[in-house]
Amino acid sequence: MNELPHQILEHPAEPGWKVDFDAFLETHPDLDTLEVVLPDTNGVLRGKWLPGKALKKVFEQGVAFPYSLFGLDVWGREVESTGMHLETGDKDGVCWPIPESLKLVPWTERKTAQVLLSMYDRDGQPFPADPRHVLENMVERLKSEFGVTATCAFELEFYLFEESEGDWTEQPKPLFSTHLGPARQNMYALSDLEALLPVVDDLRKACEAQGIPADAAVSEAAPGQFELNLHHRQNPLLAADDVVLLKRLVAGVARKHELKASFMAKPFVEWPGNGMHVHVSMEDEKGNLFADPDKGPERLGYAINGLMKTMPEALLLFISTFNGFRRMQPGSYAPASICWGYDNRSVALRVPASSPEAARVEHRIAGADANPYLVLTGILAGMLEGLVQKKEPPAPVTGNAYEKRKKRLTPWMDEAIDAFEASKLMKRAVGPEMHKVLTEIKREELNEFGREISSLERQTYL
Numbered sequence: 001m002n003e004l005p006h007q008i009l010e011h012p013a014e015p016g017w018k019v020d021f022d023a024f025l026e027t028h029p030d031l032d033t034l035e036v037v038l039p040d041t042n043g044v045l046r047g048k049w050l051p052g053k054a055l056k057k058v059f060e061q062g063v064a065f066p067y068s069l070f071g072l073d074v075w076g077r078e079v080e081s082t083g084m085h086l087e088t089g090d091k092d093g094v095c096w097p098i099p100e101s102l103k104l105v106p107w108t109e110r111k112t113a114q115v116l117l118s119m120y121d122r123d124g125q126p127f128p129a130d131p132r133h134v135l136e137n138m139v140e141r142l143k144s145e146f147g148v149t150a151t152c153a154f155e156l157e158f159y160l161f162e163e164s165e166g167d168w169t170e171q172p173k174p175l176f177s178t179h180l181g182p183a184r185q186n187m188y189a190l191s192d193l194e195a196l197l198p199v200v201d202d203l204r205k206a207c208e209a210q211g212i213p214a215d216a217a218v219s220e221a222a223p224g225q226f227e228l229n230l231h232h233r234q235n236p237l238l239a240a241d242d243v244v245l246l247k248r249l250v251a252g253v254a255r256k257h258e259l260k261a262s263f264m265a266k267p268f269v270e271w272p273g274n275g276m277h278v279h280v281s282m283e284d285e286k287g288n289l290f291a292d293p294d295k296g297p298e299r300l301g302y303a304i305n306g307l308m309k310t311m312p313e314a315l316l317l318f319i320s321t322f323n324g325f326r327r328m329q330p331g332s333y334a335p336a337s338i339c340w341g342y343d344n345r346s347v348a349l350r351v352p353a354s355s356p357e358a359a360r361v362e363h364r365i366a367g368a369d370a371n372p373y374l375v376l377t378g379i380l381a382g383m384l385e386g387l388v389q390k391k392e393p394p395a396p397v398t399g400n401a402y403e404k405r406k407k408r409l410t411p412w413m414d415e416a417i418d419a420f421e422a423s424k425l426m427k428r429a430v431g432p433e434m435h436k437v438l439t440e441i442k443r444e445e446l447n448e449f450g451r452e453i454s455s456l457e458r459q460t461y462l
Contacts (some may be wrong), residue, residue: 023060024113028104033056033112034316035105036063038095038119041131041434041441042074042320043371045119055113062094063117069130070119070436071201074321079421081440084129093119095260095436101241103210107202107252114210114248116241128433131373132237137431138377139236139386148289148378148386150284151360152239153232154220157274157368159210159267160224162195162261183340192196202253203228211415212246222271232279236376241359243372244275272333273326274368280379281360282387289387292357298392300359304340304349305393306386307361307379311338311348313423315409315416316442317370317378317430322449324367328411335364337406339397348409367411374430381429417442 025031031052038046048060071084078085101116120128126133142148176394207214213231228246233239247263254261264272281288282303290300321326327334340349350362361383366375395403410416417439420426427435 020099021055024102031113032110035114036117038117040072041070048293059097062096065090066090067093073441079441079444082437093096093121093355095119106206106209107256128431129437131371134430134434135373135377138380148284150236151231151234151281152233152236153231153242153278153279157227159262163258163260197258206249206253214243240372240376263368265369266323276366276368278363279360291356301393302386302390303383307349307382308338309459310382310385313419313426314378316420317374318366321369323415325411337408339406341397341400413446
C-alpha cells in the first residue's frame, strides 16, 4: 500500500466514521484479507487486496490510487485524450472508505472484509471525475436549488451461465435453455428458482451479511435470466452503492457455485436484455412531492416532462456500452421511444400502480451494465429540469408503446455521444471534468469496436 503524505491524514467524512472500523476489529480480530473497492467511470470495480491487519491504516491514512484510474476504458486501458495520464505525471489521489460500507465477504474461503472507497485530492476535496462525487453534487443541487431530496430503488437483471474455460467467442447457453419443445421463457417460474435453491439461498444470506437491502428474486423473461429488487433508499448515494456491491456479490456467489453471472446488456439477439430499472420519488419537508392531493399529479407530470426532454442528451449515462445500444433495436423488450404511461411496461417512463404515498416514476431505459451513479445523476438532472420548467408532459401512452409513432431513442452509440457532448445541461449535470472524460472514453471504445471485423462480415464478403 502506497504511503501518503501527512497533510492528507484528515478523513473528509462526517464525524463518527471511526466507529466503523473500531467495532469491526473487535468483532473480527482474525481478519485475513481486506478488499478495497473503487468503481471507475464505467462502473468496473478497481481495487487492491491488503492484509487484514491493514484495516486500521486504511481508515486512518486512506489508500493511494492514481487519478488516472477514472480515465480507463472498459478494457482497463489508458485513454490519453482524457488528459488524466502521464501528461499530468499520473499523480495519486487519496481514497477514503465510505462510512458503513465495511462488511465481511461471505462467499470467500479465507476471512475477507470489503470496503467501498471514494477519491479525494490531496487537499481533501472530492475528485470531480469520481462518479460517486458526480452524483453527490447532483444531490446537493436538488437540496440547494429546489429544496428536495430523492428516494430511489433499483431493479437489476442478469443471466447465469455454466462456467466456461473458453474465451466466450461462441454464444453461450444460459441455464435452463436445453429443453424439449419450443423455446421457453418460463417467466416468474418458481421451478427455476427451486432448481437453483443453493445459489438463491447464498445470495439471500450474503445480502443479509453485507446489509444490502435486497427484496424479491424472480425468474425473468428468458431462460437463465433473473432479477433482484432492492428496497428504496432515502439517500441516492446509498441506493447506487447497493447496486455496485450487489453486482460484486452476485458474481462472487455465482462463481462459488461454478456459475458465471453476467450483467451484459444484450447477450442474445433472440432473448431479452438485462436492464437496470430505477424507481424515484422526491420529497420536501412535507413529504413526497408527487403524493400531495392537490399538486402531486401536476409535479409528477413536470418531472416526467423533464425526463422526456433530456432523455436524448442523457442517453449515454443510461446506455454507456457498445453492446448496450443493441437493447435499443426493435423487438428487444427494452423501451426504445420517448414516452410514458401509467402501469405500462412498454414505455420508457412508467408510473407504477401504487398508493398515493408511494407515487413515483420508474425509469426503464438503463442497461444493467451502466454505472449506477451516473444513471441516477442523469435521472435526477432530468427531473430537476422538469420541476424548474413546470411544463406538462404529452398524453400518456396506453397499450403497446412499440406500435405507437413516438420519437425513438437512437440505437447508435456515436449519436448518443454527440448528443451528450453537445449538451450544456449534461455538462452542468455531471461537471466539466466528467463530461470530458466520459465523452473521450466512449469515443475511444466505439473506435475500438469499429476496428473489429465481425464474423458476419467474413461470412458475407470473403
